[in-house]
Amino acid sequence: MLGDEIAPNHIIHFDDHADSLRTTDSSKHGRFKSKVWKEFTPILSAGKVQSAQCKHCGKQLSGKTSGGTSHLSRHLKICTGRSVTNARCQQGSSLQHTLSKNWNFDREESIEELTRAIIANSCAFSITSNEKFRKFLAGINPTFSLVPQATVEERFLSIFSKEKLKLKEEISLTHGGVFLSLGNWEHGLEQNFLCLRLQYIDDNWKINRKIIRCVCSNIAAKCVVKEAIDDWSLKHKILGLAYMCASDKTRVTMDLEENLSGQNYLVAKGKLLTIPCMIHALHELFDWELHDFILQTGVTCFRYMTFSPVRKKKYEEILSKLCLSRPSFGSKRWYLTFYLLKAALQFLKAFPNIEKEDPPSYIGPPSPQQLExxxxFCKIVEPIYDAIKVVSDPHCMTFNSYFHALWSLRTTLQESSTVANIDHVLDLKNMQTQFDKNWREWYLWLSIAVVLDPRYKIRFLELRFTQGFGHDASIYISEVRGKVYELFIQYSFHVNEQSVDMLNEIIRDLHLDAYGCESLYDMSQSYNAQEGHDEFKELNEYLGAELCTQNEDFDILKWWKDNASMYPTLARLARDVLAIPGCAVSSDSAFLELDERASILYRKVSLEVIEALICTQDWIRSSQE
Structure with a gap:
């Protein structure tokens, strides 16, 4: 009844006054014997029950002795909160009954899942012999408490074989080409390891990056690569490779190119596209000792920020807000220095009067020269950090993604040459030389990937190159245009002798185009109009179409999947170009001296088992993403 509802009071539960409730005569309060009180909370006032609060909806009704409990029962019949609770209880009870009825322990499946979990989390196989782990399993299911280590090891080899066979089949059915990346793992022992990764875009337009070999580097790299190509049937699919060591590039490519037979190719028939690992190349910009002045600046800043508990606490506050990947003891030295100085600059900005809050110490703040x-240092190094973050991002592996970060770094290096006292900070001239050397190998393919990005195309490159190269911009733009048209012809199904002759004519005219003559686009349009051919119709329509909106959610692979029927030749080309690997380093180890998986190499097992473990772990983890 409406008259039974009262205004809310302070709620006191039974536990709040347990002592007083124990002395209460239960016969005196017979109303608590009613089942209805199981769904209401008594509310006391001056030691007496004055009201009752519904546990389902929170509504308060009269709970006085004289009122009885019939009004509480009536409320429960119409309580919307109670109906929801009952429905959930019935659903849970039904589900539990169904699970209990249908549940059947499958030991083989459980061992399979346990083994996969052990592999994915880098656990030792001996964990199954651990007493606490066995107790844990026994608590879940007593019949599963004993799993011999030998059983897990045997199941691991079975999983490795199944996953390898499944991956081989997937690659064989993929219509696009594949790329290899050669990474070198150091782990402090006399011998290092060569890690071979495979990168490709599958028929669902998903990019894949899989480890297929991890062997002792005492074995010649060219032998490892050749064996992998034969084992994985890649002879007709391989298009290129990313490398860390220039020596690997020379030895591997010369040997492989003698036996290449792929129908599609990016550089030239029987030639591999070779790309320097971007992460390794960016680290090599610091392939010399940091200047003593900048190192001493870091030491001064650290002592100043951590001298007292008060300052140390504020320093930790700054670190918690720093939008950088936190380094570890195994991080590159340049990154440790950058992280420290970045934190110091924010510390000094956030707490300019720290000496007023904390008593002055003999350790003063950095000098104006050190602050400068x-x-x-941070101004120049930050775009290097940003570029490595972009290239190592496991969720952003398409080749077009890297152009913008590397272009920004190139611009910073050029503009920093005029900065005062820069020689006290970095060997900028050496850094520029190193970067330009790699940029010459990157820029053409990065530019082609940007052309195949419907948000940018050639118009964007024309703007960027004009800003960056000035009067020489036309030379670079012509080179990119020429390569795009050349690749389009190569990837066309209707390649004929006349098309090839026309392509050669365009390439001969590249030199003229660089000095202001008609562009390749105009030349191809003129050729189509005069001769009645439409070899470049698809390409010209794509380049002339409206640009897609730039937003963070844009998925370039989805766009090409959705538009493959409209631009079939370009879609085939995009599948290969966007799959070019930017690095040969794992994402988790981008800022580390050693690969984070190198710890597995210390295990007292055979090299063959180590290789199988690393590969299987990579395949399982990637399938879970």
Whole structure:
């Protein structure tokens, strides 16, 4: 009844006054014997029950002795909260009954899942012999408490074989080409390991990056690669490779190119596209000792920020807000220095009067010269950090993604040459030389990938190259245009002798185009109009179409999947170009001296088992993403 509802009071549960409730005569309060009180909370006032609060909806009704409990029962019949609770209880009870009825322990499946979990989390196989782990299993299911280590090891080899066979089949059915990346793992022992990864875009337009070999580097790299190509049937699919060591590039490519037979190719028939690992190349910009002045600046800043508990606490606050990947003891030295100086600059900005809050110490703040050095160091190094973050992002592996970060770094290196006292901070001239050397090998393929990005195309490159190269911009733009048209012809199904002759004519005219003559686009349009051919119709329509909107959610692979029927030749080309690997380093180890998986190499097992473990772990983890 409406008259039974009262205004809310302070709620006191039974536990709040347990002592007083124990002395209460239960016969005196007979109303608590009613089942209805199981669904209401008594509310006391001056030691007496004055009201009752519904546990389902929170509504308060009269709970006085004189009122009885019939009104509480009536409320429960119409309580919307109670109906929801009952429905959930019935659903849970039904589900539990169904599970209990249908549940059947499958030991083989459980061992399979346990083994996969052990592999994915880098656990030792001996964990199954651990007493606490066995107790844990026994608590879940007593019949599963004993799993011999030998059983897990045997199941592991079975999983490795199944996953390898499944991956081989997937690659064989993929219509696009594949790329290899050669990474070198150091782990402090006399011998290092060569890690071979495979990268490709499958028929669902998903990019894949899989480890297929991890062997002792005492074995010649060219032998490892050749064996992998034969084992995985890649002879007709391989298009190129990313490398860390220039020596690997020379030895591997020369040997492989003698036996290539792929129908599609990016550089030239029987030639591999070779790309320097971007992460390794960016680390090599610091392939010399950091200047003593910048190192001493870092030491001064650290002591100043951590001298007292008060300052140390504020320093930790800054670190918690720093939008950088936190380094570890195995991080590159340049990154440790950058992280420290970045934190110091924010510390000094956030707490300019720290000495008023904390008593002055004999350790003073960095000098104006040191502060200037820290700012200049961070200004130059930050775009290097950003570029490595982009290239190592496991969710952003298409080749077009890297152009913008590397272009930004190139611009920073050029503009920083005029910064005052820069020689006290970095060997900028050496860094520029190193970067330009790699840029010459990157820029053409990065540019082609940008052309195949419907948000940018050639118009974007024309703007960027004009800004970056000035009067020489036309030379670079012509080179990119020429390669795009050349690749389009190569990937066309209707290649004929006349098309090839026309392509050669365009390439001969590249030199003229670079000095202001008609563009390749105009030449191809003129050729189509005069001769009645439409070899470039698809390409010209794509380049002339409206640009897609730039937003963070844009998925370039989905776009090409959705538009493959409209641009079939370009879609085939995009599948290969966007799959070019930017690095040969794992994402988790981008800022580390050693690969994070190198710890597996210390296990007291055979090299063959180590290789199988690393590969299987990679396949399982990637399938879970």
């Amino acid at each position: 050095a820290a700012e200049n």
